[in-house]
Amino acid sequence: ICVDDKFRDITVNGTPVVQFNDMPAVCYDAAPFQITQASETGGVPGTGVFTGPGVSSSGIFDPVAAGIGTFNIKYTFTSSAAGCIDTMTKSITVLDTASAKFSFDPVACEKGAVSFNSTSSGIPASAGSITGWNWDFGDPSSGVNNTSTQQNPTHIFNAWGDYTVTLNVTTNNSCKSTDKTIPIHVNPLPRPDFSFNPNHCLPSANVMFTNLSTIPDGTEAAFTYVWDFGDPGSGANSSTGSNPSHIYNAVGPYNVQLQVISGVGCVDDTTIILNTIHPQPTGNFTVDKTDICVGDSFVFTDQSDPADGTTTDWTWNMDDGNTETQPSFSYTYTTEGEYDVNLYITNNYGCRSTVFTQRVTVNDYPTVTAGPDMYILEGGSDTINAIVTAINPTYLWTPNQYFLTSNTVKKPIVKGVEDITYTLTVTGRGGCVSTDQVFIKVLKGPEVPNIFSPNGDGIHDQWIIKYLDTYPECTVDIFNRYGQPIYHSVGYGQPWDGTINGKPVPIGTYYYIINPKNGRSILSGYVDVIR
Structure with missing residues (x-):
C-alpha cells in the first residue's frame, strides 16, 4: 500500500445566531422609527439587513409606507469572515386610526349651550376601539371650558361670531386621529327691550307697550314676539304683536315679560315691572243748600278724593251751558229750574275721577x-x-x-x-x-139832604150827598115836577149846583133817583131848591 500524505490548514468560522424579538403594533400615523428588536447574539462580526414592506435595510420602519395591516419583516445577518448567514422573520402590525367626525346643533346661539356629537368612525375590532376625545372649541375667552374630553360635550359661547371647533380621537392602542376642524357660526341673541307710558289710570288702564328690541346683526325684521302681560286673570294675557296694548283693571304691580325670537330661532327675554297704574279718583262735592230762589246763590265746595295723587283740575258742568274750574265757588242761576250739576277732577297723574252729580233746584218767586x-x-x-x-x-x-x-x-x-x-x-x-x-x-150808605140853597153865599151852594162820592159808578138823575130830566151824572165827584146848562133852576121841588150800585138799593125822593 503506497501512501502519501498532504496536510492543509482549514479555518472553521463561527455561524451567526440571529435573535429577533416580537415587535409591538404601531399606529398608522406614527413617525418612522428604528426597529431595535433584531440582533446577532453569537458575537460573530458581520452585517444585518432588514427587508419587508415599509422598512429600510437599516431597519427604519415607516408605517405609512407599509400601510395598514400585518407585515413580515426579515432580518438577515451575514458574517464578515465566511459570509455565513442566519435569518429570522417577525411580523409587525400597522394599526388603522379612527376618523374624527362630529356634528352640532343646527342653530348655535350666543350664551346658549351648543351640543356637540362625536360621529367618529371606529376601526376594525382587531385594531382597537375609540377611547378618547379631545375637543377644542376655539373659544379661548372661556378659559378652562374651551376644551373637553367628553364624547358628546356642550359648550356655551358667550359672544356671537365665528368659531373653529376641532376634534381628534384616540383608540385604546393610543392611536390618534387627525384633527377634524369645522367652522361654526354662533348667532347673536336678540336684545329684548320695551317701554310704556309712565302713568296709567283705572278703570280699564290701557297700557301701550313700545318694542325697543334690537339684535347686533341687524335682523330685527325677522323677529317674532311673545308677550306675557303678567295679568292671568284678564284672560287675554298674551300677545304676539310687536307693539301691543293691554287693559289692566287693578293697580298691580305686574311683571311684564317680552320674549324675542330671532329669525334663526335664538331666544331671549326681559321682564319689566309695571307699577305705574293708578287708582281712579272719586268725584264728590257739597252744596250749601239744594233749594233756592231765582237771584240767590249756591256755594259749591269740592270734596273729591284724588286717590294716590293731588288734584290739579276741576271740571264743573252747571247744566245751564256754563262750566267752572275752581274747587269752590258761588254760583247764581238766572232762571228757575232743576239743574244736575256734574263734577269730575283730574289728578297730577292725569287720572280722571268718576263723575259726581247732584241736583239743585232754583225756584221762581210766586x-x-x-x-x-x-x-x-x-x-x-x-x-x-x-x-x-x-x-x-x-x-x-x-x-x-x-x-x-x-x-x-x-x-x-x-x-x-x-x-x-x-x-x-x-x-x-x-x-x-x-x-x-x-x-x-x-x-157807607149815602146821606141824601132834601134841601140846599145855591145862592152863592158859600153855604149849601151844592147838593152834597155824603158818601156818594165813594160809589164811582153810581148814577144820579134829577127831574122837574113834570118828570122831565134836568140833570144826569155817572159818579158824583162833582155835586149838582142847582143849574141846568149853567142857568139856575127855579126854586121849587125836584125829584131824584140815585142808583149807588155796588149792591146798594136805589134811592129816590125829592129835594127843594131855595135861594
Whole structure:
C-alpha cells in the first residue's frame, strides 16, 4: 500500500445566531422609527439587513409606507469572515386610526349651550376601539371650558361670531386621529327691550307697550314676539304683536315679560315691572243748600278724593251751558229750574275721577196778584179773588182783621167794617216769597139832604150827598115836577149846583133817583131848591 500524505490548514468560522424579538403594533400615523428588536447574539462580526414592506435595510420602519395591516419583516445577518448567514422573520402590525367626525346643533346661539356629537368612525375590532376625545372649541375667552374630553360635550359661547371647533380621537392602542376642524357660526341673541307710558289710570288702564328690541346683526325684521302681560286673570294675557296694548283693571304691580325670537330661532327675554297704574279718583262735592230762589246763590265746595295723587283740575258742568274750574265757588242761576250739576277732577297723574252729580233746584218767586181795589158795603162782605201762580204755596193775609174765613187761604171772605189795605204774602217752593196788596173801600150808605140853597153865599151852594162820592159808578138823575130830566151824572165827584146848562133852576121841588150800585138799593125822593 503506497501512501502519501498532504496536510492543509482549514479555518472553521463561527455561524451567526440571529435573535429577533416580537415587535409591538404601531399606529398608522406614527413617525418612522428604528426597529431595535433584531440582533446577532453569537458575537460573530458581520452585517444585518432588514427587508419587508415599509422598512429600510437599516431597519427604519415607516408605517405609512407599509400601510395598514400585518407585515413580515426579515432580518438577515451575514458574517464578515465566511459570509455565513442566519435569518429570522417577525411580523409587525400597522394599526388603522379612527376618523374624527362630529356634528352640532343646527342653530348655535350666543350664551346658549351648543351640543356637540362625536360621529367618529371606529376601526376594525382587531385594531382597537375609540377611547378618547379631545375637543377644542376655539373659544379661548372661556378659559378652562374651551376644551373637553367628553364624547358628546356642550359648550356655551358667550359672544356671537365665528368659531373653529376641532376634534381628534384616540383608540385604546393610543392611536390618534387627525384633527377634524369645522367652522361654526354662533348667532347673536336678540336684545329684548320695551317701554310704556309712565302713568296709567283705572278703570280699564290701557297700557301701550313700545318694542325697543334690537339684535347686533341687524335682523330685527325677522323677529317674532311673545308677550306675557303678567295679568292671568284678564284672560287675554298674551300677545304676539310687536307693539301691543293691554287693559289692566287693578293697580298691580305686574311683571311684564317680552320674549324675542330671532329669525334663526335664538331666544331671549326681559321682564319689566309695571307699577305705574293708578287708582281712579272719586268725584264728590257739597252744596250749601239744594233749594233756592231765582237771584240767590249756591256755594259749591269740592270734596273729591284724588286717590294716590293731588288734584290739579276741576271740571264743573252747571247744566245751564256754563262750566267752572275752581274747587269752590258761588254760583247764581238766572232762571228757575232743576239743574244736575256734574263734577269730575283730574289728578297730577292725569287720572280722571268718576263723575259726581247732584241736583239743585232754583225756584221762581210766586206770581201774586191780590186783586183790584174792592168796594164792600158797610156791614156787607165779599171774597178777595187773589190770583197766584206758585208751586205748593202757602198764604198769609195781614192784618188779620175782619175776616169771615181764615186769613191763610187764597181767597178769603172779608167783612166791610172800615177802609183797609190787606197784604197777601205767598210762600212758594224753596221758601220763595212774593207779596201784593189790595185796598178795601167800605161803602157807607149815602146821606141824601132834601134841601140846599145855591145862592152863592158859600153855604149849601151844592147838593152834597155824603158818601156818594165813594160809589164811582153810581148814577144820579134829577127831574122837574113834570118828570122831565134836568140833570144826569155817572159818579158824583162833582155835586149838582142847582143849574141846568149853567142857568139856575127855579126854586121849587125836584125829584131824584140815585142808583149807588155796588149792591146798594136805589134811592129816590125829592129835594127843594131855595135861594
